[in-house]
Amino acid sequence: MGRYVAKRILLAIVSIIIVSAITFFVMELIPGGPFNKEKATDPAVQKVLEERYNLDKPIGTQYILYMKGVLHGDWGVSLKTGRDIWTDITSKFSISARLGGAAAILAIIAGIIFGSIAALTRNKWPDRLIVFLTTLGTAMPSFVLATLLLLVFCLKLKWLPVWSSSNQNYTLPIIALSVYPMAYITRLTKTSMLDSLNQDYIRTAKAKGVSGMKVIFLHALRNALIPVITYVGPMIAYILTGSMVVENIFTIGGLGTAFVTSITNRDYTTIMATTLFLAILMVIANLLTDIAYKLVDPRITFN
């Protein structure tokens, strides 16, 4: 176990280093430097500026210096607003985290419930309805769903207000973000539930006279949930990228909107920092998922 965890952590660190290297060196591909303006800068001033921002050093050294800064919480300043990126990211991420966290919890709980219902009523109407809805849910991109929800419930029916900082209503964005992972978890739970209902230990439990409810919840569902754990990492990645468009559509001022704005503004330092931040989050989420998966299921061997 210890060896597996160590190996997995090593892999995560390597991934983070690679992502940061890709972001850094890709940014170097952009033609023109940050001090290239239409009006020529005085060469002496240019030299001082380049020294101040380490731009005169070889690119490898620049990368190491940048990473040192990142580890010390110095993520640079935005090219457009001039504000410190790290404070910007952390303040905006709190909004995104609330939204994404709620969507993840909703997706997991509802997915498990629907999946179990579908497995227990196999080939009857609740199962068929759930299968139909999940197939539809996985075929709809989050931005389509988000825009349609906004159109129908906020603009046409006016049941819910459009999001504003004074009137924060997260209902629709949470639904828009959670439908796809919910559909996926439903499918996953259904297959693994059907699989575990066919196991010998279920028959044994039933033969011993354990009540039906107890068999389902204590014996079948507990084992059926193990594959669901593996999806938590990818789900977090999906929600993080999905929230970029969903936040944008509902005009929520979270990290997603900030990222999309920085793309349209070509605010390269913010793009770089946000990419790195989200990538680190995703890698950590995947790491924890993998470790949790191995911890929960004692049948898995560690090699």
Next chain:
Amino acid sequence: MQSMNNEQVELKKRQFLSSQIDLSKFNGKDFTLATDEEKRQQDVMGESTTFFKDGMRRLRKNPLAMGSIIVILAIIIIITIAPHICPYGYAQQIMVNGVKDKSASNLAPFEYSMMEQRYMDSSGEKVFPHIFGTDSLGRDYFIRVIYGTRVSLSVGVVAAIMVLIIGLIYGSVAGYFGGTVDMIMMRIVDIIYSLPDMLIIILLSVVLNERLTPVIAGTPLARLGSNMISMFIVFALLYWVGMARLIRGQILTIKNNEYVLAARAIGTKDGRILRRHILPNCLSVIIITTALQVPSAIFTESYLSFLGLGVSAPLTSLGSLANDARLALQSYPHRLVIPAIVICLIVLALNLIGDGLRDAFDSKLN
């Protein structure tokens, strides 16, 4: 003859109660050849089918998959034929009698602009209707949806083929040679697998935009735009790992079969064993995964287009159309709903076809 006599001698009953037939009591006339008809009566086997035919038979029994195939075929036929019938171009603003029609923007489906109405009244000729209306720049929306569907579908198919080729080569080499080669190749896959692909696509699209635009200017690629090319680059760099893992796993199980050992024993070369013996046996998995790759690529493309990183204007894709429609969401909701429905329909149908193929061709996955 000599040997037969010998046998007959040996076959003589040794014990009185034995049920052994005493052949010495029979002569040649008692044994006649079976006629062809008699042989046929013995033949109780069904007609032999190939793997492909068997799978197709099962697929044809799946109404959902067949319906989806019909839907996809219908969409393909429409997007091939429609540009020949519809007299408008995807980038062309409506003209009446050679004059740009300023009243033709934001028309509702099947509505004619004032100029077109006047023209029809005066000349008596029919103007081709705007089936989905027009957009804010006065372009026919139907033809834009058609071209958007063309772009989205071809992006999906090209991406899937790229993933297939790279994943196939990488996975089969790793799986077949095994050992250290496999170890190193799979560590690389592990690392790529843990990279956040969507973020890297966004990053590359943003950056390559500036670099690639002058490079591809003037080539046919310029019409597609640098964003699409960076998306393909990222697909080629990152998306094949799932396919490579799957194929490697398949090959690891298949290469331990006796027929592979037999082929190797008679000195068959590695490449030939891979091509002739191993790959045909993992064909079903390859087909299914490729089929499911298409909708996922369409998803990615529409998502990027929605972020404004899609094909360059005036060419469009379903995602870009949906994105453009957001500006006038309240007044012209049909401009969002139409591309949204087409995306959902394509992705849904392709998913169902993929599932149907899996059920039909891969008994192990059931």
